[in-house]
Amino acid sequence: MPRLENGLKMLAKGYAWLPDERRRTGRRTVATRLGGMPAYGIVGPEAARFLYDEDHVRRSHAIPEPVRGTLFGKGAVHTLDGELHRVRKAMFVALLMREDGIASLVEQATAAWDAAAGEWARRPEIVLFDEAGRVIAGAVTRWAGVAVHDHEVPGLARDLLAMVDGFASGGVRHARARRARGRRERWLSQLVRDVRSGVTAVPEGSAVDVVARHRDAGGEQLDSHVAAVELLNIIRPTTAVAWFMAFSGHALIRWPQHRERLAGGDATFAEAWAHEIRRFYPFAPFTGGRAPHEVEFDGERIPENAMILLDLYGQNHDPELWGDPYAFRPERFLDRPIGEFELVPQGGGDPRTNHRCPGEQITVALLAALAGRLARLDYEAPEQDLTIALHRIPAKPASGVVLRVRGGA
Numbered sequence: 001m002p003r004l005e006n007g008l009k010m011l012a013k014g015y016a017w018l019p020d021e022r023r024r025t026g027r028r029t030v031a032t033r034l035g036g037m038p039a040y041g042i043v044g045p046e047a048a049r050f051l052y053d054e055d056h057v058r059r060s061h062a063i064p065e066p067v068r069g070t071l072f073g074k075g076a077v078h079t080l081d082g083e084l085h086r087v088r089k090a091m092f093v094a095l096l097m098r099e100d101g102i103a104s105l106v107e108q109a110t111a112a113w114d115a116a117a118g119e120w121a122r123r124p125e126i127v128l129f130d131e132a133g134r135v136i137a138g139a140v141t142r143w144a145g146v147a148v149h150d151h152e153v154p155g156l157a158r159d160l161l162a163m164v165d166g167f168a169s170g171g172v173r174h175a176r177a178r179r180a181r182g183r184r185e186r187w188l189s190q191l192v193r194d195v196r197s198g199v200t201a202v203p204e205g206s207a208v209d210v211v212a213r214h215r216d217a218g219g220e221q222l223d224s225h226v227a228a229v230e231l232l233n234i235i236r237p238t239t240a241v242a243w244f245m246a247f248s249g250h251a252l253i254r255w256p257q258h259r260e261r262l263a264g265g266d267a268t269f270a271e272a273w274a275h276e277i278r279r280f281y282p283f284a285p286f287t288g289g290r291a292p293h294e295v296e297f298d299g300e301r302i303p304e305n306a307m308i309l310l311d312l313y314g315q316n317h318d319p320e321l322w323g324d325p326y327a328f329r330p331e332r333f334l335d336r337p338i339g340e341f342e343l344v345p346q347g348g349g350d351p352r353t354n355h356r357c358p359g360e361q362i363t364v365a366l367l368a369a370l371a372g373r374l375a376r377l378d379y380e381a382p383e384q385d386l387t388i389a390l391h392r393i394p395a396k397p398a399s400g401v402v403l404r405v406r407g408g409a
């Protein structure tokens with residue numbers, strides 16, 4: 001098993017690791033090492049197309065234990081290949097990529113935001129990252145069919161955010177992520193057992209209902225623990241949209257010229273905003289797996305079992321794809337069709353058949369709706385540390401974005 005803690009160079013350099021290797025070697029495909037294993041960093045639409053061919057890259061036994069033990073959970077869809085992956089993925093696609101389902105989640109999240117915004121005005125200041133996390137965690141958990149009381153939401157949000165915050169670090173952040181995952185897996189696997197035994201009723205067609213009844217490729221129900229892992233793979237990454245909300249707050253402070261247009265309710269601009277936030281700011285650093293046999297890419301022979309990593313952050317800042325990539329310009333997405341393998345903050349290709357994120361439409365819809373509301377909020381941003389350290393994975397504005405809210409919108 002590759003061990004994350006051995007990948008010291010990666011940990012020290014964060015998002016700059018693969019881009020720096022490319023600059024140092026003058027090559028787009030870089031041969032390096034991760035956790036003591038050979039690793040190949042690749043970038044660009046052709047690289048993405050290569051990566052998503054199962055004949056080149058497999059996921060099982062590829063994801064380091066520290067990442068499975070915090071971010072994804074053990075037995076998660078992320079770690080499956082072939083028929084096993086296809087059948088499990090179909091469950092996510094059915095739950096997450098339906099227009100009516102996405103609309104109802106956005107409706108619940110915006111209602112929760114509006115209710116919270118009224119209360120923010122009564123406090124001296126708020127931290128946008130924390131508040132967005134609570135708003136989204138409560139909305140998505142209820143949308144998924146899990147009943148939670150209002151007073152439980154802050155603790156739940158803290159746990160869901162901790163699982164993401166601690167996956168690529170050691171020490172306290174990592175330990176907190178593991179504890180949070182353990183607690184929430186126990187909670188949700190008990191719920192799945194109660195739903196199956198008829199002790200607890202949940203809405204028909206909700207995520208809990210569908211995951212509890214799902215049968216894997218072999219025809220067997222999911223182990224209740226794996227069912228909990230997959231439920232967390234819906235509510236955890238949705239709550240992680242809080243990072244993109246903090247980045248939206250950062251962008252509105254740095255480039256206030258966009259505020260009026262975003263506040264104006266132009267849906268096309270709000271969607272372009274969501275794409276530019278996901279392209280510009282660092283979040284998922286890379287994705288990948290292992291070569292099932294020797295493969296060749298970009299003239300490089302990649303040995304069996306080597307790690308192949310698509311540099312997501314690097315590709316989203318590739319000057320060959322994005323003119324002036326370090327300029328924040330939502331307008332770039334107003335008249336630019338997006339190729340399947342170009343914009344990759346959540347992977348590339350076809351999410352129905354490969355490992356691309358099935359929650360991308362949810363992310364864009366939530367972010368567009370909530371960022372519009374943020375732009376309409378009457379607030380002032382006090383002096384604060386808005387630095388985004390690229391060596392910290394996942395990156396975040398240091399202050400979490402502090403706002404003094406005068407009134408809701």
Ligand code: HEM
Pocket residue numbers: 077078079089092096233234235237238240241283284286287288345346347348354355356357358359360362363
């Ligand atoms: C916060 C924004 C999000 C980011 C940055 C993000 C990023 C990613 C990335 C990079 C992958 C891996 C793609 C690959 O390996 O090819 C992924 C996979 C996945 N994401 Fe997301 N995601 C986000 C939101 C969501 C949401 C909202 C959901 C669910 C509601 C979700 C559910 C999943 C699942 C289930 C997978 C595994 C797919 C598979 O292995 O087939 N994600 N995501």
